[in-house]
Amino acid sequence: MTTPARRRPTVKDVARQAGVAPMTVSYAFNQPARVAEATLTRVLEAAAELGYRPDRTARALRSGRAGQLGVVVGEHLSYLFDNPQAAQFLAGITDVCVSEDLGVVLIPTRGDAADVDRVLTAAVDGYVLWTTVTDDPVLAAVAGSGRPAAVQGGPAHPGLAVIGPDDRAAAAAVAAAAPLAAATPVIISFPLDRRRTSGVLRGHDLPADLTDPRAVPFPVTGARLAGYRDALTEAGHDWADVPVAVVARNQRDLGTDAAAALLATLEGTGPVVMLAMSDELALGARGAAAGARREVALTGWDGTREATTAGIWSVAAPLREQGRECARAALSRDTGSHLVPWSVVAPEVPRW
Known part of the structure; x- marks a missing residue:
């Protein structure tokens, strides 16, 4: 014999149990400051005895608020959990x-x-967007939705807050910290376009204006390449001839493959500096570098302990704090651009 399902207690049930009006119960859960302390206690005790819980969906319909923040990502959802820095960003939110x-x-x-x-169509009150491309139609749609939003790393868009470090300055600084003058430089780059085309290029294959969103739609990629170019040119290297391996995603195994491809393009056995756009890529590159018959110094990005203990220079601009800043900006309807602090982190034991 099937046991009848227990009826869910209602506001009227709680009001009857507490000896108050149904409106008083509503105030107790939604505007408790309007209810006398003794009455509030009586209502909450009655609710606990009956097992009553407010219906959040009904409350959202009445208030026009969903009570949720949307996180928009242009990656497979598992990336937010598999990639250590993406996980930190989500944790900050x-x-x-x-x-x-x-x-x-x-x-x-x-x-x-x-x-x-x-x-x-997501039932959210605002958005945080992971770095995307300049021509992403979602940017204009979100800006026109009337709901606040913040973008980590850009691109900038009217009506949206942008949170992130000065990628160009930080890239130049971490590159300059490595022994550039005595080595051949190579770069492991994030994707240049939404198609995520991968392969090995040279500096002369890249757009002259790396910060032009029409040329490099991913603003983080363009800014970091521009920073590397600044440092390499200052150190006397010919940017046109610098090898650049573009990877489809920020994955350690792709860093290994990119490093092997870059080393295969070089002649001789002289020292090399590999400038990687993340610690994950740099740590992957370290595996390929270990088998090379030459000295290899590495730079990364994210300031992780794993990287610095592995002899990698890095940029610290904690993504957990960027996640917090993005969430705060979205909730406060801030539409400004905010540069977060960054610093170059030296390895505990430099490679050479």
Whole structure:
């Protein structure tokens, strides 16, 4: 015999149990400051006895607020958990959401026509967007939605806050910290375009204006390449001849493959400096460098302990704090651009 499902207690049940009006119960849960302390205690005790919980969906419909922040990512959702720095970024967002009693909705985009609808139909009060391309239609859609949003790393867009470090200055600084003058420089780069085309290029294959969004749609990639170029040119290297391996994603195994491809383009056995756009790529490159018959110095990005103990120069601009800043900006409807602090972290034991 099937046991009948227990009826869910209602506001009226709580009001009857506490001896108050249903409106008083509503105030107790939604505007407790309007209820006398003794009455509030009586209502909460009655609710606990009955097992009553407010219906958040109904509350959202009445208030026009979903009580959730959307996180828009142009990667496979597993990337947010598999990549250590992406996980830190998400953790920073959740830090703020927990303190503000908000939920988090993960919204993947795929670069297809359904992206805009997928983002705009999410039941959220605002958005945090992972770095995307300049011509991403989601940017304009979110800006026109009336809901606040912040973008980590850019691109800049009217009506949206942008949070991130000065990538160009930081890239120049970490490159200059490595022994550039005595070595051949090579670069392991993030994707240049939304197609994520990979391969080995030379400086002369890249756009002259690396910060032009029409030429390099990913602003972080363009700014870091420009910073590397600044440092290499200052050190006397010919940018046109610098090998650049472009990888499709920020994955350690792709760093290994890119480093091997770069080393294969070089002649002789002289020292090499590899400038990688993340610690994950640099740590992957270290595996290929270990088998090379030459000295290899490495730079990365993220300031992780694993990288610095492995002899890698890095840039520290903690993504957890950037996640917090993005969430705060979205919740406060801030539309400005904010540069976060960064620093070059020297390895504990330099490679050479």
